[in-house]
Amino acid sequence: MTTSVCPSASTAAEPAAKSAAQYSPYATRAPYPPYASFSSYVRARGPVLLRTARSLTANPSDAEDLLQTALTKTYVAWDRIEDHRALDGYVRRALLNTRTSQWRKRKVDEFACEELPEPAGVPEPDPADRQVLHDAMWRAVTRLPDRQRAMVVLRYYEDLSEAQTAEVLGVSVGTVKSAVSRALGKLREDPELSPAR
Numbered sequence: 001m002t003t004s005v006c007p008s009a010s011t012a013a014e015p016a017a018k019s020a021a022q023y024s025p026y027a028t029r030a031p032y033p034p035y036a037s038f039s040s041y042v043r044a045r046g047p048v049l050l051r052t053a054r055s056l057t058a059n060p061s062d063a064e065d066l067l068q069t070a071l072t073k074t075y076v077a078w079d080r081i082e083d084h085r086a087l088d089g090y091v092r093r094a095l096l097n098t099r100t101s102q103w104r105k106r107k108v109d110e111f112a113c114e115e116l117p118e119p120a121g122v123p124e125p126d127p128a129d130r131q132v133l134h135d136a137m138w139r140a141v142t143r144l145p146d147r148q149r150a151m152v153v154l155r156y157y158e159d160l161s162e163a164q165t166a167e168v169l170g171v172s173v174g175t176v177k178s179a180v181s182r183a184l185g186k187l188r189e190d191p192e193l194s195p196a197r
Contacts, residue, residue, distance in 0.1 A: 070094035148183035
């Protein structure tokens with residue numbers, strides 16, 4: 001004898017299911033009876049039919065969905081199928097019709113055209129050119145006097161503020177401003193950096 005794990009939950013769910021069935025759009029339709037012969041047919045022929053569905057689609061998941069839809073159509077028409085020896089043919093026809101219907105309904109978002117729709121845009125700079133410029137800039141910074149070089153490195157490579165740079169070097173903010181200004185002037189006049197301008 002089998003007992004329900006939670007009998008109170010199953011008895012409480014019955015009135016809710018009945019009331020939900022009253023408001024369902026399919027409430028007047030009688031449910032399809034369970035067919036034992038259909039279940040045994042699906043168990044026996046399912047793998048073969050799945051191979052057929054996979055031959056119709058490229059994606060295995062789509063093939064499973066396609067077979068499920070075809071088997072649902074077969075189940076609905078189970079009483080009307082006179083010769084159950086021809087079930088494979090019926091399911092294969094349902095597979096083909098369903099796949100054809102899906103193909104016809106698909107929305108074509110892409111189409112071939114003579115011109116590319118994307119704008120040309122601005123070409124990206126060559127990474128090699130950027131590295132050459134970076135190296136030239138670093139060589140120009142190393143040619144600065146020690147104090148100016150330290151201030152430029154702290155301000156622009158370490159991204160410190162003028163006040164933080166002054167605190168690190170133990171000088172006033174005005175000294176940092178004037179020294180960095182002179183250093184930037186020398187970098188602008190550096191002959192190695194002139195082709196980059």
